[in-house]
Amino acid sequence: MNTIKIAGVPEHFNLPWQLAIENNEFNNQGIDLQWTNVPEGTGKLCDMLRNGETDLAVILTEGIIKDILAGNPSKIVQIYVQSPLIWGIHVAADSKYQTLEDLKDTKCAISRKGSGSQLMAYVNAHNQNWPTENLQFEIINTIDGAVEALANEQADYFMWERFMTKPLVDKGVFRRLDDCLTPWPSFIIVATDDLLQNQPDIVQKVLEIINTKTATFKEIPEITTTLSTRFHQKLEDIQEWISRTEWSQEPINEEMLNKVQNQLFELAIIDKKGTFAQLAIR
CATH class of the missing domain: 3.40.190.10 (Periplasmic binding protein-like II)
Structure with missing residues (x-):
């Protein structure tokens, strides 16, 4: 069994991960995926990636691009939520x-x-x-x-x-x-350089499992009721949220990454741009 640590915010976007863990979908593939809820959000998640406290993170696009450019030893492996936040x-x-x-x-x-x-x-x-x-x-x-x-x-x-x-x-x-x-996809999945160098096959397996989950997430029976109950939301609010949310199963491409960087640069959120190889894997 391969133990992999992953962290993200305790929000409805990440219920696919929770359900897959609860249903032993990672365990069945030999992966002990250990999820940590991080209510502090992106800044804390960046620190955890830097400090080796997590191997993977589901994180806001703008925050991790800024932090990788500032030296965070991690790479974008995939878009997670395509729709804006x-x-x-x-x-x-x-x-x-x-x-x-x-x-x-x-x-x-x-x-x-x-x-x-x-x-x-x-x-x-x-x-x-x-x-x-x-x-x-x-x-x-x-x-x-x-x-x-x-x-x-x-x-x-x-x-x-x-x-x-x-x-x-x-x-x-x-x-x-x-x-x-946000004028860009809201959440992306990031892995530490260490994990990508030492266990690239495990990263791909994790992505395959979560992509299978998100591709059919909206079709899960009573999913809006489950979301409403777990996150203490009114059912009508969850119905509006889920109708506006689109998960992704695709890697980030160079055109998209450059577009996001150009927007961040224009906003003075970053003061330099990086190459695709510095920021992401193909």
């Missing part, structure tokens, strides 16, 4: 801010430096024609930290996946002012 832009329910424009020059809560929540603040600022040099950040680690920071006015707004955050909107904790979509 919908980031809700939230304020405290009783906040004085009423419109997106009101948030100009205010402080954004982010999980940590280099996280998707920070990088998307740059995307949003660019979309609104705000000077990005004026962006201010408060590190809050998790969504619970964001609740506290916005309530205590340590930060003014918080960007997080719209549907995972909606229960807090429904409860009157947050108020959502608008959405901001």
